[in-house]
Amino acid sequence: MIADAARKRAKKRIDWSGYVFISPWLVGFLLLTLWPIGQSFYLSFTDYSLLSEPVWVGLDNYARMFGSDPTFRKSLSVTFAFVLFSVPLKLLFSLLVAMLLSRNIRGMNAYRTAIYFPSLIGGSIAVAALWRNMFGKDGYVNHVLAWFGIEGTGWISNPDTALGTLILLNTWQFGSTMVIFLAGLKQIPQELYESASVDGANPVRKFFHITLPMLSPVMFFNLVLGIIGSFQMFTASFVITPRGGPMQSTYVYAVFLYEKAFKHYQMGYASALAWILLVIVAVLTALNFLASRYWVFYETDGGRSK
């Protein structure tokens, strides 16, 4: 009885020392993350130009978005097109490179560094400038095409090809995805391959029946991050095809949001846009998690992918 009561008391007492230890993080989270998020939620129901105080307008911003703003639909369709193509392409390409780099040959570390290197500078302004020079009307790409008698267009100034060029750039920035794949590949027990070899499986079969299933959690992780990252793509669209040009063919959601906020000073509307983006990404991520039950294989599940 007495022991029981003591245990109950112990249960009720909160151990504050834990909170004290994580307080630096907690304060940062509350002040720099949660508070701004709350602010932006409030602002999404206001008309706020930064220069004067916010005015409450209820659901007007959301109504405008879905009712009367063709740019909203345009930027959304551009973004979806970008995500739809760039995410699978990037996954495929980085997996391919990771497979090559997981081999055991001499000097592999040098290769890995060399191949990862572009990703370090990938999202920067310098690369954007490089890309402009490569895919401009007088760029290197068109010079090479000219050798074969093909007259190239201005890849980044032609509305039909601009988005494709940006998807290519995104695929080229495969580094971090590739590193995660590489780590995943290293985790796969060699015995599986050995025993498959004994059973006479060819490399293609090994890939589809060992590598892919064993890699599926990593694949899933990369997919989720890739989708979130692609929805937030900004620099390329903003710098390479200045401000989402030509004819808004690369006017992705993040650029749209940014311009509403910092060019047209419509902070309220921009906040509403941010929340819609959050909802879209959250829904897609949730769908992803639901779908993952059918294709992601966890070893801890006792060998069943359910």
Add this chain to the structure above:
Amino acid sequence: MRKRRGIQETGALLMALSLVLTACGSGGGDKENAPSGSASPSESGASASPGGQAVELGITWWGPDARHEATKAALGIYTKQNPNVTFKPEFMAWDAYWQKLPTLVASKAVPDVLQMDAAYIQDYVSRGVMEDLSDIDLSGVVPDNILENVKIGGKLYGIPLSHNAQGIAYNKPDLEAAGIELPKQGWTWEEYFQWARDAKKKLPEDKYPIGDPTNAWDWFQWYQASQGKGAIMADGGKTFNLDKDLFVKFHNELAALRKENVLPPADTSLAFLENDPQADPMASGKVMTRGATVGSVAALEQLMPGKVAVVNVPNGPSGGGWAQSTIFLGVSATSKHKEEAKKFVKWFITDSEGGKALGLTRGIPINESIYKELEPNLEAKDKISKALADVASEKAMPFYSAGPGYTEWVDFYKTTMEAVMFGQKTVEKAYEEINKLGQDIAAKQK
């Protein structure tokens, strides 16, 4: 095992959500993040009282490198003359400046002294950001008519710094080499288009006499004003008047020129980037002419030394181009050192030593006596600036900026007209859409 996995999933989902949330938070323009890293200039000197006591003035401006260097030098001179005043300068490029300033206003951290542009000053004055400077005595420094012109509601909110003007720059040696008659001062729009057609006949396939101004709203503004139809946006944005007949005529003419290959193809035009050494339409050698202001023609002259000459924007019955002060120095209404700041802004256009340091980095100095001192030692780029101001002023009209609240319209004009350039929209349809948006914005301002 299943339960454990559930927790893992939830954890990962939460993490994914917070990734998105934090990104949205900063994108949504929350107040909290905005002023981080920016100066709060009035704090450091707050303890000092004006008059002999140490004061630190925050000052911010936009511009190219040359202007940054010159301005820093001028600030140094001021500190030497007034040892109690030091500066905390913040300078950046045009785009960054207009992104940053609103956040400074929102966080009440506007530097004591700030540069202003004609396109924005009305907006900022109406929000109470700018201090009234009417009590600064500028007689004999700034011509009275200019001073009256730049007042807003009868009050002076920014000290005009320079004469600015719009003209057209052309590549003189290349035109001469091709045997093309040089553009004629005082030319009309008809002569301008005809000159382009004639010039194209003597130019190689991939060179063009004029650039394609289809997606630049201000070109049509010049055209409309020159034909006597005035500003597109007037009364602080409350009236919107886009003349349909002129619009269709102007853009049909450009479409015809594009078809005749007198204008560059659309994908070439959109790849141009003014003042970029490689991508500038004129500096790259592809286009023989382009629009230029007093400031930008100097930058162009440095990209292609000795090759630039200037002429006026094509005229109509009412004139052509514009000439006006467009750049100002103002004082923040929230400044804690207003008297020191006012003293400084006056010094900025009156002191001869400071004037020498500043040179022509903000255009032709508004103060005639400063300009006279500079005149004997002008560099080529300065001379071309002065030449542009001279050719432009002959028949110049006022500067019509986009009204407050019209930044969206300006963007819309650009995108819509780009669709016309690529042949995906008719000029009439474009007019309808552009006019509708303009009328809607005007209706909202009433």
